[in-house]
Amino acid sequence: MVKDVAIGPDGDVRVEIYLTVAGCPMRDRITSDTTSAVKQVPGVSTVSVELDVMSEQQRRDLQTKLRGNQPEREIPFAKPNSLTKVFAVASGKGGVGKSSVTVNLAAAMAAQGHKVGVVDADIYGHSVPRMLGVTDRPTKVADMIMPPSAKDVKVISVGMFTAGNAPVVWRGPMLHRALQQFLADVYWGDLDVLLMDLPPGTGDVAISVAQLLPSAEILVVTTPQLAAAEVAERAGSIASQTHQRIVGVIENMAYLTCPHCDERIEVFGSGGGQAVADGLTRSLGAKVPLLGQVPIDVDLRVGGDSGEPLVLSEPSASSSVELRRIAKELLGTGRGLAGRPLNLTPVAR
Structure with a gap:
């Protein structure tokens, strides 16, 4: 991080230091510590510290050096020639059934003959292994992790690396590193589709997904309730900042079919899913469709608890x-260009 040190004839010393980022919170500490240390050198009369900012290449070189000159493993799904569709399943609030939707979509896609993987990126509230009935543990082979499979779906979750039901108490950098390992260190093979079950909201994991997989398409899950719909629209609007594409909205718990009269009972109200789709269409300037409305089904919950997705059991x-x-429709859609390099070179006229 030391850019240059200049020593004048009268003991005047100028030290230039690179900061990793412009808004480095340690800039004042670095300046004071450097000044204090240099002043202790015999013959030094004055010290001035000048700060600069590293380029992207310099940051990469520093990271490589800190890793012991080992190059960072590549994420196969982030390569320009990757044919794997990546869907990041997001929600504004917890409790809207995002994980249930993720698991059943994955099982349905696998049953349709596709090669499917699921990353349980909800680090704090991981539940995918139980819902898919995964009982095996990941296997380490050299520097790669072999993910276990269930229902023909490959799965990785932080719950596979913790003892019992122990909580995960991590901050942002550790969350980012865990997600990076799930994507780069796990041997997924040749997948047709990768589903990522994100935590609710627009926190660290959602930002990390945008950085690591800019071509991932966002799938928003909400309920008809107005409070949930407003927060879901807020969560989906992150796409305007991360330049990702929202592939659509799924309204879960849309209605309950009366067991006696077959009428629809709108337990949580109505119209929330369409309101989210319309709101995101307006804010993003691109059509965001309502992909479907999933009714309330007790057996859907039972299947999640027992590890038997409803799309397979019933x-x-x-x-x-x-x-x-919905699963069939998602796999039939073309990949968007958001987050994907176009390999274009500007030509002067």
């Missing part, structure tokens, strides 16, 4: 039919 159930239709 494929004729109304919730299963809707989820399988």
Whole structure:
């Protein structure tokens, strides 16, 4: 980080130091510590410290040096020639059934003959292994991690590395590193689709996904309730800052079918999913469709607790039919260009 040291004939010393980023919170500490240390050198009369900022290449070189000159492993899904569709399943609030939707979409896609992987990126509230019925542990082979499979879906979760039901108490940098390892160190093989179950909101993990996988497409899950819809729209609007594409909105718990009269009972109200889709369309300036409305089904919850996704155990159930239709539609959509390099070179005229 030392850019230059200049020593004048009268003991005047100028030290130039690179900061890793312009807004480095340690800039004042670095200046005072450097001044104090240099003043202790015999013959020094005055000290001036000048700060500069590293370029992107200098930051990469520093990271490589700190890793012992070992190059950083590549994320296969971030390569320009990757054919794997990546869907980041997001929500504004917890409790809207985001993980249930993720698991059943993954199981439905695998049942349709696709190679599917799931990253349980909800580090604090990981639940995917239970919902998919994963009982095996990851296997370490040299420097790679082999993920376990269940229902023909490859899965990785931080819950596979913790003892029992122990909580995960991590801050931002550790969350980022864990997600990076899940994407780069795990051997996924040739996947058709990768689903990422994100934590609620727009915190560290959502930002890390945008940095590590800029081509990932966002799938927003909400309920019809106005309070949930407003927060879901807020969570989806992160795409305007990360330059990602929102592939659509899924309204979960849309209604309950009366077991006696077959009428629809709107337990949580109505219209929330369409309101989110319309709001995101207006704010992003691109069409965001409502992909489907998944009804309330007790068996959907039972299947999540027992590790048997409803789309497999009861494929004729109304919730299963809707989820399988959404899964088929998602895999039939073309990948957006957001976050993908176009390999274009400007030409002067």
